[in-house]
Amino acid sequence: DNFTYQHSIFAHVVCNKRGQIYVEQDFAMLDDVGRAAGTTAVLLSDRDRRGPMDLDYGRQTPETVSHAIISGMAFDGSTPVPVIAQAPGYLPSPWGESEAAFERLVLDDQLYANMIAGRVIAVANGEIEEIGVPMAGNWLSALDIVPQNWVQLNVQAADTKRGILLEGYYHLRRITSEIKVKGGSCLVDLALVPEEFGPDGVPGPYPADWPWDTFPLPPLPEIPPWAFPRWDTLMVRNHWDNGVLQHTPWQATVVNDPSSILPALDGEEVTNLLADSLVGGPVQFVTDGIIIYFHQDDVGYGYRIYRHDIATGASDYLTFPDDGGNAVFMSLTCID
Known part of the structure; x- marks a missing residue:
């Protein structure tokens, strides 16, 4: 009751x-x-x-x-x-x-x-x-x-x-x-x-509006200090997907290129090459009218290279062994 x-x-x-x-x-x-x-x-x-x-x-x-x-x-x-x-x-x-x-x-x-x-x-x-x-x-x-x-x-x-x-x-x-x-x-x-x-x-006077005009927002949490990388710093994810490496400054050298189809890379080209890699897509760069794609094959023992000529439209594939997953197509060297 x-x-x-x-x-x-x-x-x-x-x-x-x-x-x-x-x-x-x-x-x-x-x-x-x-x-x-x-x-x-x-x-x-x-x-x-x-x-x-x-x-x-x-x-x-x-x-x-x-x-x-x-x-x-x-x-x-x-x-x-x-x-x-x-x-x-x-x-x-x-x-x-x-x-x-x-x-x-x-x-x-x-x-x-x-x-x-x-x-x-x-x-x-x-x-x-x-x-x-x-x-x-x-x-x-x-x-x-x-x-x-x-x-x-x-x-x-x-x-x-x-x-x-x-x-x-x-x-x-x-x-x-x-x-x-x-x-x-x-x-x-x-x-x-x-x-x-x-x-x-x-x-009775039923309230038609809220008793306050605005809803105060809570204070934002304190942002911990964080050092932004310099513009000439390269953030690179290696091909084992186990971390991100920071190199500043840097230079690139192409290895495992027996056919010499890849030209020497400068800093801008390496940046383009690694941009898609950081978002999980195929690695790509453009040089002298040639688009080069890098991605690991389905088996996992080598990398396939897809080369496409923008002018002629010709394309072909090449495969480079990576010696059991230890070789890379580029080596990055830190320079002071």
Whole structure:
């Protein structure tokens, strides 16, 4: 039962005499039409009770809640609309020390939210929270709390110890019984909750925008110092794919070129040659109108060279053994 109210659901988890569990909407939160649709189970007078009534928690004369806020969404099946209401008005009551807030509700519209806000503050500040009525006779088979029923009281002030007039409709919240087998008696007690009324609330100022204009970005992490390479520094990945070598400054010499088809390379040509290698593509360079591609063959024991003449369109392949993967087509020598 506490779970529903902790999650802003105005309902009670109840059990009837047959042990069946139900979730019933709180009578106090129904509108006038919903309350009028409730069934009046019985009209009780002074002769129907076997003893004085027990006003549970006494009479709450000072108000305890000064302000009530209701918020949620009204959804018509296509467009959600934010709704907020507050009671007794835009300002809190001068009496009461606390504020009642119920959020994340599914509401019909703004008028319904205003009604709920008024109901909340009326129930919270009700003068009598619960009335215990000891019944005269066996009423156990005549009454049940599911479905919810109204009990109408007509007890005059002269019939109560405190001179309190008890009349009107009360919600039947609980039934307890004491069965004495030896004595052959069944004593039944009712717990009644008075019907509370209060003026509806007013629409609240639902925020249309964020409470701040900008979203501050978190500070950037400190960047560790890093030395940028000089423009004349060559970053080379070797053909074993096990690291990147930095040579500065450098010169290149072509080796394993028995046919002398590769000319001497200068720095610019070697840079072009190794550019594609750094991104995992075939190694390439252009010199004297000839495009040369380097890539390792599928077997892995040699490199294939694809030579393409731009002018004539002629192309051919040559294969150079690499002596078991240790030879390279170029040697880079650091020079000071």
